[in-house]
Amino acid sequence: xxxxxxxxxxxxxxxxxxxxxxxxxxxxxxxxxxxxxxxxxxxxxxxxxxxxxxxxxxxxxxxxxxxxxxxxxxxxxxxxxxxxxxxxxxxxxxxxxxxxxxxxxxxxxxxxxxxxx
Amino acid sequence: xxxxxxxxxxxxxxxxxxxxxxxxxxxxxxxxxxxxxxxxxxxxxxxxxxxxxxxxxxxxxxxxxxxxxxxxxxxxxxxxxxxxxxxxxxxxxxxxxxxxxxxxxxxxxxxxxxxx
Numbered sequence: 001x002x003x004x005x006x007x008x009x010x011x012x013x014x015x016x017x018x019x020x021x022x023x024x025x026x027x028x029x030x031x032x033x034x035x036x037x038x039x040x041x042x043x044x045x046x047x048x049x050x051x052x053x054x055x056x057x058x059x060x061x062x063x064x065x066x067x068x069x070x071x072x073x074x075x076x077x078x079x080x081x082x083x084x085x086x087x088x089x090x091x092x093x094x095x096x097x098x099x100x101x102x103x104x105x106x107x108x109x110x111x112x113x114x115x116x117x
Numbered sequence: 118x119x120x121x122x123x124x125x126x127x128x129x130x131x132x133x134x135x136x137x138x139x140x141x142x143x144x145x146x147x148x149x150x151x152x153x154x155x156x157x158x159x160x161x162x163x164x165x166x167x168x169x170x171x172x173x174x175x176x177x178x179x180x181x182x183x184x185x186x187x188x189x190x191x192x193x194x195x196x197x198x199x200x201x202x203x204x205x206x207x208x209x210x211x212x213x214x215x216x217x218x219x220x221x222x223x224x225x226x227x228x229x230x231x232x233x
Contacts, residue, residue, distance in 0.1 A: 031219070033221070035223075040225060041225060042123075042208060042223045042224055042225035042226050043208065043210075043223040044223070045220055045221060045222070048219055048220065050219060056219065058220060059220070059222075088160075090162060092162075097212070097219045098150060098152075098210075098212030098219070098220070098221040099146070099148075099149060099150055099212035099213050099214040099219065099220075100214065101150070101169060101214075104150060104167065104212070105152065105164045105167050106152075106164065106221065107164070108154075108161065108162035110160070110161055111160050111161070
């Protein structure tokens with residue numbers, strides 16, 4: 001089954017404790033992206049990746065890191081989480097970038113609800 | 118910079134009513150793509166439609182229809198004969214092919230509640 005998976009689905013942590021949220025897709029998509037969803041703000045893009053070893057900032061990258069060492073995986077790293085990073089996080093992938101036409105509709109993972117105390 | 122405004126924050130209707138969700142966008146790109154996504158109460162995000170800036174034809178898919186008007190920078194979504202299962206948050210999104218080619222900008226969403 002074609003899908004995007006995220007782990008963990010739920011996480012409660014404390015300020016400053018490094019964490020990683022994993023994202024994996026099995027559709028051989030080149031484009032992957034991370035978003036955060038906050039009440040009243042919709043979804044905002046954190047980072048995206050065009051392909052292996054190619055990543056770039058979205059609209060709200062502060063406090064986050066990403067890496068793309070393999071095509072299928074795109075982990076989101078919070079080196080020193082803070083309470084303002086409490087949010088619902090979505091990973092997404094598509095064959096082509098959103099603005100490039102082709103197969104550019106994004107497939108989303110189930111979301112990771114993160115709470116930073 | 119690109120921007121998406123979803124006019125209604127919340128809409129509440131009674132089953133079988135028609136409802137329209139309005140989306141207005143801003144972009145400097147000449148080629149761009151518009152999307153609608155649905156987020157039901159279970160939380161997942163479901164792709165509904167994609168429209169490119171060169172195709173202004175309206176689209177109908179069952180009870181769903183979309184009206185794209187470049188002149189008013191709008192991409193509105195209508196549900197005909199709404200059903201309780203249509204209750205969800207709906208997001209409009211935009212991506213251009215210029216410097217923002219690789220970014221997808223979402224509106225803040227419209228919460229639609231369909232009451233029986």
